[in-house]
Amino acid sequence: MTVRVLLVDDEELVRSGLRAVLGSREDIEVVGEVADGAVVVPAVATLRPDVVVMDLRMPLVDGIAATRALRRLPGQGPRVLVLTTFGDDGNVYAALHAGADGFLPKRARPAEIVDAVRVVARGESLLFPAAIRALAGRQGGSRALRVELTARESEVLLLMARGRSNAEIAAELYLGLQTVKTHVSSLLRKLSARDRTQAVIAAYESGLVPLA
Structure with missing residues (x-):
């Protein structure tokens, strides 16, 4: 299946580079590009992309507001992959809270950008556990949640936070894949999370x- 991609960045040079990188792959089609979140x-309504590659800092409407x-x-809507520059930590965290499915630095290698688009297109979240942990630490860890997790759910959540896939969690905990999926679904519900990143x-x- 071809992944349809919309590029959102106020810098034409960045959009041109992304179009060249992504458009050279047989399974990816850049269906359009826009220069502002407005x-x-x-x-999206016109082009129906599967993935929106979103800049954060734009002159009229930023990537956080556009993601929100x-x-x-x-309906389901497109997946959102945020591209960031150094020093955007606060904005990255806000974008993830707004519903972005992952983030990638603009200095990433072409192959990493292609892989990231494919990952989020599959419905997975692009998690960098160390980075998200650091971002959470800078926010003060002040969120109060009243949830009761089973011992097994706590184990699964810890492995999710370490970036493990469902298959890796199943292997590590000696569980069936469907059992892990059931635990993940329960965790998303209990944490009021849209996806693994939010959880x-x-x-x-x-x-x-x-x-x-």
Whole structure:
């Protein structure tokens, strides 16, 4: 299946570079590009991308607000991959809270960008456990959650926070894959999380998973 991608960045040079990198792959099609978050929603409605590669800092509407607007759309909506520059930690964290499915530094190698688009297109979250842990630590870990997790759910959550896939969790805990999926679904519900990224953020902020 071809992954349809929309590029959102106010720098034409960045968009051109991303188009060259992504468009050279047979399984990826860049269906459009826009220069500001203000026009992301109508562009998505017209172009129907699977993945939006989103810059954070744009002159009219930033990537955080644009991501939030996409998440308010009815239905599944596109996946959002945030591209960041050094020093954008606070904005990255806000974007993840807004519903972004992962983040990648703009200095990433072409192959890493291609892999990231494929990962989020598959419905997975692009997690960098050490980075998310550091971001959560800078936010103060002040989120209060009243949830009761079983011992097994706590084990699964810890491994999710370490970036393990469902298959890796199943192997490590000697569980069936479907059992792990059931635990993950239960965790998302209990943590009021849209996806794994949101669940891991909530776990760090609430102290369910230690930052150290």
